[in-house]
Amino acid sequence: MGKYFYIALTSIRSRLAYLAEVGSKTIFLFVVLYIFLCLWKVTYAETNQTSLGGLTLKQMLWYLVVTESIIMSLPTIATLVDQDVRTGALAMQLVRPMSYPLNMLAQTSGERVLSFALNFFVGSIIALIFVGPLDLTWSAVAMFLMLLPLSFALDFTIYFLIGLAAFWLEDTTGLTLIYSRMTMILGGMLIPLELFPEGWQQLLRVLPFSAIVYGPARAFVTGDWHLFLSVFLQQVVAIIVFTITIRIVYNLALRRVFSHGG
Amino acid sequence: MDNAVSVTQLAKNFVLKKRDGIRWTQTQVKAVDGISLSIEKGQSVAFIGPNGAGKSTTIKMLTGILHPTSGEATVLGCIPWKERTKLARRIGVVFGQRSQLWYHLPPADTFELLSKIYEIKKDVFESRRDMLIERFQLSEFLDTPVRKLSLGQRMRAEVACSLLHGPEVIFLDEPTIGLDVIARQELRELIREWNREKGVTVFLTSHDAGDIQHVAKRVIVINHGRVVLDDRVSRVRRQYLSRKVLSVKYADTPESISLDGVKTLKESGHAFRFEVDTLAVSIEKVMSEIMRIGSVVDITIEDPPLEEVIAHIYSAPPAAAAGDEAEEEDDDGEA
Numbered sequence: 001m002g003k004y005f006y007i008a009l010t011s012i013r014s015r016l017a018y019l020a021e022v023g024s025k026t027i028f029l030f031v032v033l034y035i036f037l038c039l040w041k042v043t044y045a046e047t048n049q050t051s052l053g054g055l056t057l058k059q060m061l062w063y064l065v066v067t068e069s070i071i072m073s074l075p076t077i078a079t080l081v082d083q084d085v086r087t088g089a090l091a092m093q094l095v096r097p098m099s100y101p102l103n104m105l106a107q108t109s110g111e112r113v114l115s116f117a118l119n120f121f122v123g124s125i126i127a128l129i130f131v132g133p134l135d136l137t138w139s140a141v142a143m144f145l146m147l148l149p150l151s152f153a154l155d156f157t158i159y160f161l162i163g164l165a166a167f168w169l170e171d172t173t174g175l176t177l178i179y180s181r182m183t184m185i186l187g188g189m190l191i192p193l194e195l196f197p198e199g200w201q202q203l204l205r206v207l208p209f210s211a212i213v214y215g216p217a218r219a220f221v222t223g224d225w226h227l228f229l230s231v232f233l234q235q236v237v238a239i240i241v242f243t244i245t246i247r248i249v250y251n252l253a254l255r256r257v258f259s260h261g262g
Numbered sequence: 263m264d265n266a267v268s269v270t271q272l273a274k275n276f277v278l279k280k281r282d283g284i285r286w287t288q289t290q291v292k293a294v295d296g297i298s299l300s301i302e303k304g305q306s307v308a309f310i311g312p313n314g315a316g317k318s319t320t321i322k323m324l325t326g327i328l329h330p331t332s333g334e335a336t337v338l339g340c341i342p343w344k345e346r347t348k349l350a351r352r353i354g355v356v357f358g359q360r361s362q363l364w365y366h367l368p369p370a371d372t373f374e375l376l377s378k379i380y381e382i383k384k385d386v387f388e389s390r391r392d393m394l395i396e397r398f399q400l401s402e403f404l405d406t407p408v409r410k411l412s413l414g415q416r417m418r419a420e421v422a423c424s425l426l427h428g429p430e431v432i433f434l435d436e437p438t439i440g441l442d443v444i445a446r447q448e449l450r451e452l453i454r455e456w457n458r459e460k461g462v463t464v465f466l467t468s469h470d471a472g473d474i475q476h477v478a479k480r481v482i483v484i485n486h487g488r489v490v491l492d493d494r495v496s497r498v499r500r501q502y503l504s505r506k507v508l509s510v511k512y513a514d515t516p517e518s519i520s521l522d523g524v525k526t527l528k529e530s531g532h533a534f535r536f537e538v539d540t541l542a543v544s545i546e547k548v549m550s551e552i553m554r555i556g557s558v559v560d561i562t563i564e565d566p567p568l569e570e571v572i573a574h575i576y577s578a579p580p581a582a583a584a585g586d587e588a589e590e591e592d593d594d595g596e597a
Contacts, residue, residue, distance in 0.1 A: 003379045003381065006378040010367065013367060014364050014367050017367065088360075089360055090327075091327050091360065092357060092360045095350055095353070096350055
């Protein structure tokens with residue numbers, strides 16, 4: 001296991017080499033957060049409510065800080081796998097005594113953790129300036145710290161599968177685009193699930209998208225135990241299901257052609 | 263004999279999909295068509311062939327990346343595609359067109375990472391790394407990000423990377439591609455040194471005749487997925503040395519030459535290139551004939567370059583691969 005941890009560290013170090021580029025994304029974060037702050041302010045004022053979907057305006061902005069940081073920290077997992085397959089670079093990975101999926105997990109997780117930390121740091125400053133500090137509880141932080149790595153792992157399994165589709169498809173960018181947009185919309189990036197129509201909520205809570213975005217963010221701002229347990233369970237089950245799928249698909253894929261340069 | 267690599271009737275078919283109007287048709291392409299060979303431990307072998315001959319496919323099967331369609335192979339006693347991870351610790355692989363170095367990090371960081379991946383003991387790693395740094399002269403750019411290295415520097419680091427875990431067999435797939443003359447010579451020298459001094463078995467593919475001549479003792483030529491020649495490099499050269507190439511420049515248009523064993527390769531103005539089969543006709547006879555037919559201004563006699571020898575072998579038609587004409591080729595040389 002030590003080697004994968006070291007791969008993650010190396011990935012962070014490599015990422016630090018062009019920190020400016022990573023950091024430039026946070027400008028976008030500032031714009032998004034400011035626009036949504038204005039929109040929610042109007043919404044709260046117009047509806048004369050102090051709480052929407054169980055969240056105050058302050059909680060809503062902090063919720064957005066977390067969801068945006070999760071979404072914006074996404075490494076290009078599917079593209080990396082797709083390229084490895086398409087260009088035959090996968091060969092270089094396979095001649096090493098390590099597992100390719102775990103290597104990719106380590107590499108992209110390192111990248112994501114760094115990127116998330118940076119986004120979250122900048123997002124927090126913006127939130128502190130506009131709405132002030134959140135009433136955080138230690139248990140909420142603990143829940144968040146447990147759900148977040150699982151959220152990243154779950155997101156990874158799905159993107160990795162999409163990347164593996166390159167063994168069969170000419171182009172996987174379409175799938176990546178669809179999945180990423182679904183994560184944003186159905187995962188509750190901009191609007192918490194509670195504000196979706198009743199009928200939808202049931203479905204959205206079962207789908208993996210909410211376990212990636214909504215779950216960790218909501219746990220962070222509310223510290224709700226029930227929510228934590230159900231999201232945790234949902235994440236674990238989904239990760240197991242997708243890991244098994246990866247095993248099957250990956251083994252099938254390895255038997256397939258990759259004749260590039262051969 | 264202790265073999266590092268043994269291959270028996272190894273074959274790999276690829277399915278090629280073609281669009282025929284709106285229908286897709288599938289055709290089987292035999293990338294590797296039943297090759298057999300064995301390589302003793304400590305040997306240096308050049309595995310050559312034209313593009314699409316099946317070289318890389320074979321290397322990929324021998325390193326466990328590809329599953330063969332049929333046939334058997336063992337590398338250091340392991341079946342590569344079944345024991346890939348186990349074998350990976352004992353072999354080194356360099357794909358000249360792919361990098362294993364982290365682009366934004368200095369080579370030193372990749373070395374460190376590889377030591378973790380291969381689980382090399384710290385003291386073993388450090389002494390081996392220092393030796394490689396010294397031999398491959400890496401110290402001047404060891405801490406420079408890879409993106410700022412020249413191709414020659416990068417390739418030296420690449421090869422060093424693949425030796426870090428002390429492999430017993432090293433597969434080099436076009437390691438000198440794109441390198442300048444000096445960088446190429448340096449790299450060849452290093453590979454040869456490693457083979458001779460450390461006894462590492464070298465399995466090299468290249469399109470560069472110089473690589474083959476300077477690094478390998480044995481050459482295996484593969485074409486259309488089959489082995490068409492397997493012999494010592496020196497003998498392959500010697501066989502073809504029975505042919506000489508004569509470049510002759512005349513003062514004016516000479517009579518045409520008609521001698522058995524003399525072939526006109528090129529003719530432009532008053533300049534001629536003849537290929538002489540010295541087994542069929544003596545050089546002396548040819549020379550006097552050349553002098554007789556016209557007034558000679560200049561003349562040079564050369565051995566055919568290895569490159570031409572290879573081109574000659576490659577140009578054998580597919581049916582000849584393991585059949586009659588391949589044998590004929592052998593006869594040619596040995597006769």
